[in-house]
Amino acid sequence: MSDHQNLRVVLASRPVGRPKSSDFRFEHAPIPEPGDGQVLLEIQTLSLDPYMRWRVSAAKSYAPPIEIGDVIVGGTVARIKASRHPDWREGEIVLSESGWQRYALSDGSGLRRLDPAIAPPSTALGVLGMPGFTAYGGLLNIGQPKPGETVVVAAASGAVGSIVGQIARIHGARAVGIAGGPEKCAFVKNELGFDAVVDHHAPDFAQKLAEACPDGIDVYFENVSGHVWDAVLPLLNDFARVPVCGLIANYNDDPSTSSGPDRLPATMREVLARRITLRGFLVFDFTDAQEQEFQRQAAQWIKEGKLRWREDVVDGLEQAPQAFIGLLDGRNFGKLVVRVAP
Amino acid sequence: MSDHQNLRVVLASRPVGRPKSSDFRFEHAPIPEPGDGQVLLEIQTLSLDPYMRWRVSAAKSYAPPIEIGDVIVGGTVARIKASRHPDWREGEIVLSESGWQRYALSDGSGLRRLDPAIAPPSTALGVLGMPGFTAYGGLLNIGQPKPGETVVVAAASGAVGSIVGQIARIHGARAVGIAGGPEKCAFVKNELGFDAVVDHHAPDFAQKLAEACPDGIDVYFENVSGHVWDAVLPLLNDFARVPVCGLIANYNDDPSTSSGPDRLPATMREVLARRITLRGFLVFDFTDAQEQEFQRQAAQWIKEGKLRWREDVVDGLEQAPQAFIGLLDGRNFGKLVVRVAP
Numbered sequence: 001m002s003d004h005q006n007l008r009v010v011l012a013s014r015p016v017g018r019p020k021s022s023d024f025r026f027e028h029a030p031i032p033e034p035g036d037g038q039v040l041l042e043i044q045t046l047s048l049d050p051y052m053r054w055r056v057s058a059a060k061s062y063a064p065p066i067e068i069g070d071v072i073v074g075g076t077v078a079r080i081k082a083s084r085h086p087d088w089r090e091g092e093i094v095l096s097e098s099g100w101q102r103y104a105l106s107d108g109s110g111l112r113r114l115d116p117a118i119a120p121p122s123t124a125l126g127v128l129g130m131p132g133f134t135a136y137g138g139l140l141n142i143g144q145p146k147p148g149e150t151v152v153v154a155a156a157s158g159a160v161g162s163i164v165g166q167i168a169r170i171h172g173a174r175a176v177g178i179a180g181g182p183e184k185c186a187f188v189k190n191e192l193g194f195d196a197v198v199d200h201h202a203p204d205f206a207q208k209l210a211e212a213c214p215d216g217i218d219v220y221f222e223n224v225s226g227h228v229w230d231a232v233l234p235l236l237n238d239f240a241r242v243p244v245c246g247l248i249a250n251y252n253d254d255p256s257t258s259s260g261p262d263r264l265p266a267t268m269r270e271v272l273a274r275r276i277t278l279r280g281f282l283v284f285d286f287t288d289a290q291e292q293e294f295q296r297q298a299a300q301w302i303k304e305g306k307l308r309w310r311e312d313v314v315d316g317l318e319q320a321p322q323a324f325i326g327l328l329d330g331r332n333f334g335k336l337v338v339r340v341a342p
Numbered sequence: 343m344s345d346h347q348n349l350r351v352v353l354a355s356r357p358v359g360r361p362k363s364s365d366f367r368f369e370h371a372p373i374p375e376p377g378d379g380q381v382l383l384e385i386q387t388l389s390l391d392p393y394m395r396w397r398v399s400a401a402k403s404y405a406p407p408i409e410i411g412d413v414i415v416g417g418t419v420a421r422i423k424a425s426r427h428p429d430w431r432e433g434e435i436v437l438s439e440s441g442w443q444r445y446a447l448s449d450g451s452g453l454r455r456l457d458p459a460i461a462p463p464s465t466a467l468g469v470l471g472m473p474g475f476t477a478y479g480g481l482l483n484i485g486q487p488k489p490g491e492t493v494v495v496a497a498a499s500g501a502v503g504s505i506v507g508q509i510a511r512i513h514g515a516r517a518v519g520i521a522g523g524p525e526k527c528a529f530v531k532n533e534l535g536f537d538a539v540v541d542h543h544a545p546d547f548a549q550k551l552a553e554a555c556p557d558g559i560d561v562y563f564e565n566v567s568g569h570v571w572d573a574v575l576p577l578l579n580d581f582a583r584v585p586v587c588g589l590i591a592n593y594n595d596d597p598s599t600s601s602g603p604d605r606l607p608a609t610m611r612e613v614l615a616r617r618i619t620l621r622g623f624l625v626f627d628f629t630d631a632q633e634q635e636f637q638r639q640a641a642q643w644i645k646e647g648k649l650r651w652r653e654d655v656v657d658g659l660e661q662a663p664q665a666f667i668g669l670l671d672g673r674n675f676g677k678l679v680v681r682v683a684p
Contacts, residue, residue: 054615062615225610244614250607260602264609265592268567272586272622273396273404279621280614 006031007317008071009100011056018252018328019053024072024321031103034084039111041078041096041104046317046338047125048074048324049159053251062282072100072320075130077114077121079341095124100320102340118299126159126335127309128298130283134245135163136294137286139221140171142243142279147172149218152209152235154178154228156188156197157310159335160245164221165194166307173219176212178228180330187333192308206231216240222278225249230263233270244280251328310334348373349659350413351442353398360594360670361395366414366663373445376426381453383420383438383446388659388680389467390416390666391501395593404624414442414662417472419456419463421683437466442662444682460641468501468677469651470640472625476587477505478636479628481563482513484585484621489514491560494551494577496520496570498530498539499652501677502587506563507536508649515561518554520570522672529675534650548573558582564620567591572605575612586622593670652676 005028012025034040054061055073066073076098083090085108095112098104114121119128126132145151151168155161156177165175165188177188177197188197196212198205209231216237222229226249236242270276301307312334314323320338327336347370354367376382396403397415408415418440425432427450437454440446456463461470468474487493493510497503498519507517507530519530519539530539538554540547551573558579564571568591578584612618643649654676656665662680669678 062617222610225607229606244610247607247610247614250611253607258602258604258607260600260604262600262602262604262606264571264605265567265589265595265600267606267609268564268586268589269592270622271620272589272624275404275622275624275627277619277621278613279619280612280617282614282617285617 004031005029006101006103008102009317009320010071011066011068013068014058014065015053015056015252017254019056019321019325021321021325023056026318032105034082034105037085038105038107039080039085039088040082041076041094041098041106042081043076043078043096043098043102043104043340044093045077045122045125046074046100046320046340047076047129048314048320048327048332048336048338049131050246050248050251050327052324053248053328073097074099075125076104076340077124078104093121095121095129100317102317119302122311122337123309125337126311127163127302127307128295131159131335132163132298133286133291133294134283135160135221136167136298137283137290138243138245138281139164139167139219141286141290142277142281143168143219143221143241145171145173145219149173150176150213150215151219151221152176152178152213152217152232153221153223154200155223155246155248155330156192156194157184157333158223159309161221161223162188162192162309162334163307166192166301168219169193169195170301170306176209176217178209178224184333187310191310200228200231210235219243221245223248229267233267236270236274236276238274240274240276242276242278244278248328248330312336314338316340346373347371348443348445350444351659351662352413353408353410355410356400356407357395357398357594359596361398361663361667363663363667365398368660374447376424376447379427380447380449381422381427381430382424383418383436383440383448384423385418385420385438385440385444385446385682386435387419387464387467388416388442388662388682389418389471390656390662390669390674390678390680391473392588392590392593392669394666395670415439416441417467418446418682419466420446435463437463437471442659444659461644464653464679465651467679468653469505469644469649470637473501473677474505474640475628475633475636476625477502477563478509478640479625479632480585480587480623481506481509481561483628483632484619484623485510485561485563485583487513487515487561491515492518492555492557493561493563494518494520494555494559494574495563495565496542497565497588497590497672498534498536499526499675500565501651503563503565504530504534504651504676505649508534508643510561511535511537512643512648518551518559520551520566526675529652533652542570542573552577561585563587565590571609575609578612578616578618580616582616582618584618584620586620590670590672654678656680658682 153161153164168175175194177194185197222244223246225247495503495506510517517536519536527539564586565588567589
C-alpha cells in the first residue's frame with residue numbers, strides 16, 4: 001500500500017453479534033483533488049468509539065445506519081494538506097468527521113481549528129472532545145451529583161468513564177469506578193484519583209461494590225449494562241439518578257433474542273420503590289452554549305492538573321477493525337485512537 | 343357476626359404469587375373505648391388499592407412490610423362515633439388510615455375533615471384523594487404533557503388511569519387509554535372522553551395501539567408493565583417521559599425468578615436511542631402545597647364537569663379479600679371501595 005493513495009475502510013457486511021474482520025473491507029483510491037471552496041484533509045488520528053457499533057447495525061437507532069460500501073464514520077484530527085477555501089490554510093490542524101480513511105475532502109463545514117498550545121490535538125477526540133463533553137453533560141445535567149453523594153461509573157478507565165469520576169470529585173462527590181482487571185483498577189485509583197475502584201472480573205464483584213459504596217449509590221453513570229447493572233441496582237438510593245450513556249455489554253447482542261431470566265421486572269420494581277430516574281441521552285442533546293462552557297472549564301481543569309486522561313494509541317489504519325473489535329470486548333485501556341498518518 | 347363487635351382483617355400469611363383467601367384472617371374483638379384525647383371511628387368505606395400487595399410482601403419496598411397478625415393497611419372514610427378529643431365532634435366525617443376493620447381509635451393525627459357538600463365522602467379515597475393526587479402529581483411533575491402531545495395510560499378505567507387521561511386532555515394533550523374488555527373501553531371513550539381507547543385483551547393489541555397513536559407516544563403513564571409495556575416501548579418518541587406509578591402485572595410475581603426472554607436490553611436500548619426518561623414516584627414525594635393546589639383544582643374541575651369518576655363498590659368487609667384479589671386480576675371497574683358500614 002502506498003501513501004500516495006487514499007486508503008478507506010468500508011462496511012463490507014453488517015456484523016451479526018461480535019464484528020468480524022470480514023465485516024470491514026479496505027479500498028484503495030486516488031487521493032481526491034479539492035475543488036473550489038474545498039480543502040483536502042490528511043487524517044492524522046481516528047477516534048474509535050462504542051457508538052460506531054450502533055451505526056453499522058441496521059436496527060432503528062438515533063441516526064440512520066451506515067450503508068454497505070460506505071466509509072465507516074468517526075471523528076478525526078486532520079492536517080489541511082491543500083486548501084482552495086478562503087477560510088482555511090494549508091498546515092492547519094482541525095477536528096473533522098472524516099471517518100476511517102487517510103484523505104478526505106471538506107467544504108469547511110463542521111471543521112474546528114485546534115490549538116496545539118492548549119493540549120495535544122488528539123485530545124479533541126477525547127478529554128476535550130465528544131467523550132469529555134458526553135461525561136460532563138450527562139453527569140451534570142442528569143446525574144446532578146451533590147457534595148458528599150456517591151457517584152459510580154463503569155468503564156472507569158475509558159474515554160467517558162475516566163472523566164465522569166474526575167468531574168464528580170471536582171463537584172465534591174465520592175467517585176467509585178468499576179474497571180476490568182488490576183492494571184486498569186490501579187490506574188483509576190492512583191492516576192485518576194477515584195475514591196475507590198472495583199474489578200468487575202472479580203468473582204465477588206457485587207459484594208465488593210457494596211463494600212465500596214457503604215452509603216449506597218446516588219448517581220450511576222451507565223456505560224455498560226450487563227452484569228454491572230445487576231450489581232448496581234440493589235445499591236441505588238432513593239431518588240438515585242441514572243444517566244444512560246452507553247450499553248456496551250449489549251451492543252453485540254440482538255435484544256429481541258435475549259435469553260432469560262427476564263431482568264426487566266426487578267429493574268422496574270426498584271425504579272418505582274426507590275423513585276429512580278433512568279434517562280437516556282446523546283451528546284448532541286446538549287446546547288452549544290454548554291459545549292463552550294465545557295471547553296472552557298475542561299481546559300482550565302487540565303491546566304490545574306485536575307483532569308487527567310490516558311490514550312490507547314494503535315498504529316496504522318490497517319489495525320482499525322481489530323482495535324474496534326477489541327474496544328467492544330473491553331480490551332482498550334484509555335481513550336482508543338488510531339494513528340493514521342505516521 | 344354482630345355489629346356490636348369490631349371485625350378486623352389481619353395478615354394470616356404472606357402471599358406467594360396471587361394472594362389466596364387463606365392469607366387473610368378475620369378476627370372479632372370488642373369495640374375499643376376511646377381514652378382521653380382519642381376518638382372512636384366507625385369505618386364507612388375502605389379503599390382497596392394495588393400498593394397493598396407490596397405492603398403484605400416481605401420484599402424490600404418503600405415502606406416496612408405489614409407483619410403477620412397485623413391489620414391490613416388502607417385509607418378509610420369514617421364517622422366519629424365518640425369523641426374525647428377537643429378538636430373532633432361526634433358525627434363528623436373524616437378521612438383516616440384505619441385499615442381493614444370496622445372500628446378504630448385515633449388521637450386525631452392524620453385525620454382530615456370531609457365536606458359532603460363538595461363531593462360524596464368516598465371521593466376522598468379516589469378522585470379527590472390519593473389516587474387522584476397520584477395521577478395529578480405524576481402526570482404534571484414527571485409526564486409534563488404539552489398541548490398536542492400524545493399521553494397513553496393503561497388501567498384507564500381505574501382509579502388513577504381515569505384521572506390521568508382526563509387531566510392530560512385538560513392540559514391540551516391527546517389521551518389514549520388502554521383497558522381490558524369492551525365495557526371498560528366504552529366507558530373510557532364515552533364517559534371519560536378519552537380521544538381513543540385500545541383493548542389490551544385484543545389479539546392484535548400492539549397493532550391497534552400503534553394505530554391509535556399515529557404520532558407516537560410522548561408520555562406513557564406506567565401503571566401496569568407486562569405485555570402493555572412491550573407494546574408501548576416501540577412507539578415512544580424521542581424525549582418521551584414515563585412516570586412509573588405502578589406495575590400491577592408484576593405484583594404477584596417474584597422478580598428474582600422471572601423466566602425469559604430478558605426484556606431489559608430492549609428497554610435500555612430504547613431509553614438510550616430515544617433519550618427516554620423513566621422515573622418512579624410515590625404520591626408522598628410531592629409537596630403539601632401541591633396537594634392543596636390539586637384539591638382546589640380537582641374540586642373546580644368536578645364542578646365544571648371536566649373530571650368524572652366511577653366507583654366499584656363492594657358490600658361488606660367480609661368481601662374485602664376477594665375484592666382485593668380481583669383488583670390484582672383487573673376485575674374491578676373503576677375505583678374499588680368496600681362499603682364497611684351499611
